[in-house]
Amino acid sequence: xxxxxxxxxxxxxxxxxxxxxxxxxxxxxxGSGPAIVFAHGLGGNHLSWWQQxxxxxxxxxxxxxxxxxxxxxxxxxxxPDPRDYAGDLDALIQHLQLRDVCVVAQSMGGWCAVEYAxxxxxxxxxxVLASTIGTLDPRLIDEPERSRLDTWAKQSAALRAKWREVGxxxxxxxxxxxxxxxxxxxxxHIDDANRALDKEALRARMQAARVRKPQELTxxxxxxxxxSSDEDVQMPPFAADAIVRVVPNACVVHIEQAGHSAYxxxxxxxxxxxxxxxxNPSLRAFKKVN
Numbered sequence: 001x002x003x004x005x006x007x008x009x010x011x012x013x014x015x016x017x018x019x020x021x022x023x024x025x026x027x028x029x030x031g032s033g034p035a036i037v038f039a040h041g042l043g044g045n046h047l048s049w050w051q052q053x054x055x056x057x058x059x060x061x062x063x064x065x066x067x068x069x070x071x072x073x074x075x076x077x078x079x080p081d082p083r084d085y086a087g088d089l090d091a092l093i094q095h096l097q098l099r100d101v102c103v104v105a106q107s108m109g110g111w112c113a114v115e116y117a118x119x120x121x122x123x124x125x126x127x128v129l130a131s132t133i134g135t136l137d138p139r140l141i142d143e144p145e146r147s148r149l150d151t152w153a154k155q156s157a158a159l160r161a162k163w164r165e166v167g168x169x170x171x172x173x174x175x176x177x178x179x180x181x182x183x184x185x186x187x188x189h190i191d192d193a194n195r196a197l198d199k200e201a202l203r204a205r206m207q208a209a210r211v212r213k214p215q216e217l218t219x220x221x222x223x224x225x226x227x228s229s230d231e232d233v234q235m236p237p238f239a240a241d242a243i244v245r246v247v248p249n250a251c252v253v254h255i256e257q258a259g260h261s262a263y264x265x266x267x268x269x270x271x272x273x274x275x276x277x278x279x280n281p282s283l284r285a286f287k288k289v290n
Contacts, residue, residue: 011057018065018088018095023080025088026072027065027096031057035098036278038064039089039109041132041261042199042206043171043191045070048106051267056275065092067112069202071193079198082206085112090120100125102278106263107171107234110134111206117220118212126281127220128274130227131235131260133243136217137210141242148238156233171234173259180265187264214243217250223281224250227262227273234260 011031018025028046030053038049046064053062066073068088069080089112093101101123105113110132117127138149160170168177169188177184217224224247226240240252255262255269263270 013057018092020068020088020091023068023076024074025065025068025092027063027092029096030062030064031060033060034278035061035063035096035101036274037089037093037098037101037103038062039085039103039105039112040064040067040070041107041109041171042202043169043187043261044106045072045190045193047190047193048264052104052263052271052274055267055271060278061098063092063096063098067108069197075196079201079205082108082111082202082209083115086115086119089113089116093120093123099123102126102128102281104128104130104274105132105134106130107132107260108202108206111209114212114217114220117222117224118216121221124220124222126222126278127224128227128277129224129240130263130270131229131232131237133214133226133235133239135209135212136214136243137212138236138239140213141239142214142245145236145238145242149236152236152238159233171260172265173231173233173261175231175257175259176261176265183264187261215246217243217247220249222249223277225273225277225281226250226252227270228252228254229258229260229262230254230256231258232260 013030015028036056040048045066049064056062067085069076102125103113110129111134113127114134117124163170168174172184172187228237228240230237244250244252253273255266258266
């Protein structure tokens with residue numbers, strides 16, 4: 001029989017709802033300390049960050065939320081507009097009275113995080129963009145990476161089509177499905193929470209919102225860490241390498257054996273990178289590695 005003890009207590013946790021124009025945003029706050037806000041991708045919601053919240057909530061206030069239109073936030077007729085995401089994030093940060101925030105964004109979350117960083121920078125201390133360049137237009141990156149885009153797009157589209165035929169989630173990838181089938185299954189379950197959402201229509205809106213030049217990211221005014229997954233078939237993993245050359249306050253690190261969702265597939269590596277950056281977002285250590 002387990003011995004009764006009071007030596008351990010989980011970090012404090014609370015759930016809430018933020019009322020916004022035309023919707024309500026579900027959020028959760030776990031832990032205490034400096035704030036890290038996590039913005040999920042198209043295949044997820046607030047639950048996607050379970051491995052990050054468990055890791056960081058002992059020393060940080062971890063804020064997760066479901067983007068507008070993503071359950072358990074309220075549905076939106078016709079689907080959400082990604083141009084509303086940054087305003088939602090700003091409202092949530094103000095509602096929770098957070099200061100010196102680090103925002104960690106995955107994939108679609110980059111649309112939210114980049115626009116927030118460029119329009120509401122007062123509370124932002126640092127920014128992590130994982131498998132995303134958000135609203136930056138990849139067609140405007142410099143050479144030699146720009147010339148790689150077409151080949152990467154064709155090869156990635158073929159892989160995604162092949163994977164769908166055999167039941168592999170493209171945002172998880174073949175490696176996760178083969179080596180960590182339980183994680184792959186969980187990823188699919190989380191994605192299923194929003195199976196009624198027209199994600200192709202949302203992807204089109206996201207693509208239309210990609211209008212910024214890479215150099216504009218300098219306006220964020222805070223250190224920026226890109227985390228790229230070398231086996232990514234959703235976002236070109238080499239795009240960040242071109243962007244950091246024109247954004248002085250940014251750097252990039254790569255996770256070799258991971259698909260689009262390294263935070264889910266390789267949490268130990270991902271969490272270590274984020275932890276080092278959050279503790280000291282000067283970028284010096286990362287630039288030495290790269």
